[in-house]
Amino acid sequence: MSILVTGANGQIGSELVGTLSETDRVIASDLASPSSASRTTAPDGIVFEKLDVTDRDGLHAVTEKYGIHTIYHLASLLSVTGEKNPDRAWDVNVNGLKHVLDLARARGLKVFWPSSIAVFGRATPAGRAPQTTILDPSTIYGVTKVSGEFLCRYYCEHFGVDVRSLRYPGLISYRTPPGGGTTDYAVKILTAAAEGTPYECFVGPETQLPMMYMPDAIRAAIELMHANPGFISVRTSYNVSAVSFTVGQLIDAVRARVPDFDIAYRPDRRQRIADSWPRDVDDRRAREDWGWRPKFDLNAMVDDMLAHLAPERSSVPNA
Ligand code: NAD
Ligand code: AKB
Numbered sequence: 001m002s003i004l005v006t007g008a009n010g011q012i013g014s015e016l017v018g019t020l021s022e023t024d025r026v027i028a029s030d031l032a033s034p035s036s037a038s039r040t041t042a043p044d045g046i047v048f049e050k051l052d053v054t055d056r057d058g059l060h061a062v063t064e065k066y067g068i069h070t071i072y073h074l075a076s077l078l079s080v081t082g083e084k085n086p087d088r089a090w091d092v093n094v095n096g097l098k099h100v101l102d103l104a105r106a107r108g109l110k111v112f113w114p115s116s117i118a119v120f121g122r123a124t125p126a127g128r129a130p131q132t133t134i135l136d137p138s139t140i141y142g143v144t145k146v147s148g149e150f151l152c153r154y155y156c157e158h159f160g161v162d163v164r165s166l167r168y169p170g171l172i173s174y175r176t177p178p179g180g181g182t183t184d185y186a187v188k189i190l191t192a193a194a195e196g197t198p199y200e201c202f203v204g205p206e207t208q209l210p211m212m213y214m215p216d217a218i219r220a221a222i223e224l225m226h227a228n229p230g231f232i233s234v235r236t237s238y239n240v241s242a243v244s245f246t247v248g249q250l251i252d253a254v255r256a257r258v259p260d261f262d263i264a265y266r267p268d269r270r271q272r273i274a275d276s277w278p279r280d281v282d283d284r285r286a287r288e289d290w291g292w293r294p295k296f297d298l299n300a301m302v303d304d305m306l307a308h309l310a311p312e313r314s315s316v317p318n319a
Pocket of ligand 1: 167
């Protein structure tokens with residue numbers, strides 16, 4: 001019995017496969033093999049299958065070939081990439097998910113599927129977005145995530161599919177660059193600081209969004225998947241939060257370690273997307289149901305990112 005990870009070359013998948021493979025046999029899959037995808041590193045010893053999630057028959061074949069019992073379904077177009085090709089975003093994000101859920105229904109598989117803070121929007125109460133609230137997406141990506149959340153709950157309630165989901169905030173990591181989202185600026189700022197290059201930011205200094213460091217994001221997914229099903233009361237998607245900071249606060253944390261870091265601001269269309277998302281999310285339900293607790297705050301995350309991206313800077317005293 002094995003775990004299939006779709007979209008395995010991406011920002012999350014490239015790290016998740018390594019963690020999952022410590023305890024399970026993992027089959028990584030994506031549109032191209034890790035060696036031909038320029039932005040990824042292939043974890044050693046992981047079986048790789050080229051797989052387009054819009055290809056239902058291909059999904060069935062891989063699942064049967066390896067005796068898959070669980071799918072971590074990560075293949076997706078993110079918010080900025082989705083706006084460039086809304087048809088493709090719908091096909092991959094919604095039809096791909098439906099293929100996975102149909103497969104799970106037919107074969108009794110367990111599924112993890114990430115949603116996003118992109119489900120929220122201008123009509124969502126400002127500040128900390130509640131678990132149950134108005135979903136008002138402004139991007140096709142957000143529209144696919146809202147659709148996906150209700151598709152997951154429908155398959156759980158009507159067909160008994162054990163599908164579990166998290167509404168991730170922006171994720172910050174050093175191994176694989178982010179794949180075309182609005183929250184990418186946080187990784188880009190930290191990468192530029194580590195490289196000693198100036199950065200032109202596509203959102204303004206007051207922009208505040210919820211974020212999470214990748215080790216917390218990976219742990220959240222695995223803890224949710226291991227939780228007793230009786231404790232899972234949300235079958236759309238759980239709010240999970242870790243840190244929330246403005247761009248200005250991130251720059252302050254960076255400059256405490258890299259004093260000469262140079263940033264300029266040129267907000268573009270991504271500012272409107274960022275402005276439509278909440279500054280924070282209320283994750284009490286995840287904490288109560290399955291014990292969610294983040295470990296990394298802003299300073300711990302910046303320290304760890306710089307330690308990996310630029311080890312020579314990690315000796316700079318903390319703020
Ligand atoms: P990513 O863009 O880095 O990776 C997505 C991967 O999916 C890519 O490797 C891409 O090649 C692959 N892919 C695209 N179309 C495919 C298809 N048709 N068939 C198979 N593979 C395909 O994304 P990520 O950041 O790793 O995100 C993974 C999941 O987590 C997505 O559902 C995303 O919406 C969600 N999420 C991510 C973040 C974040 O900040 N990274 C935040 C919230 C939610
Ligand atoms: C994006 O910005 O599109 C993603 C997300 C928050 O879903 N990082």
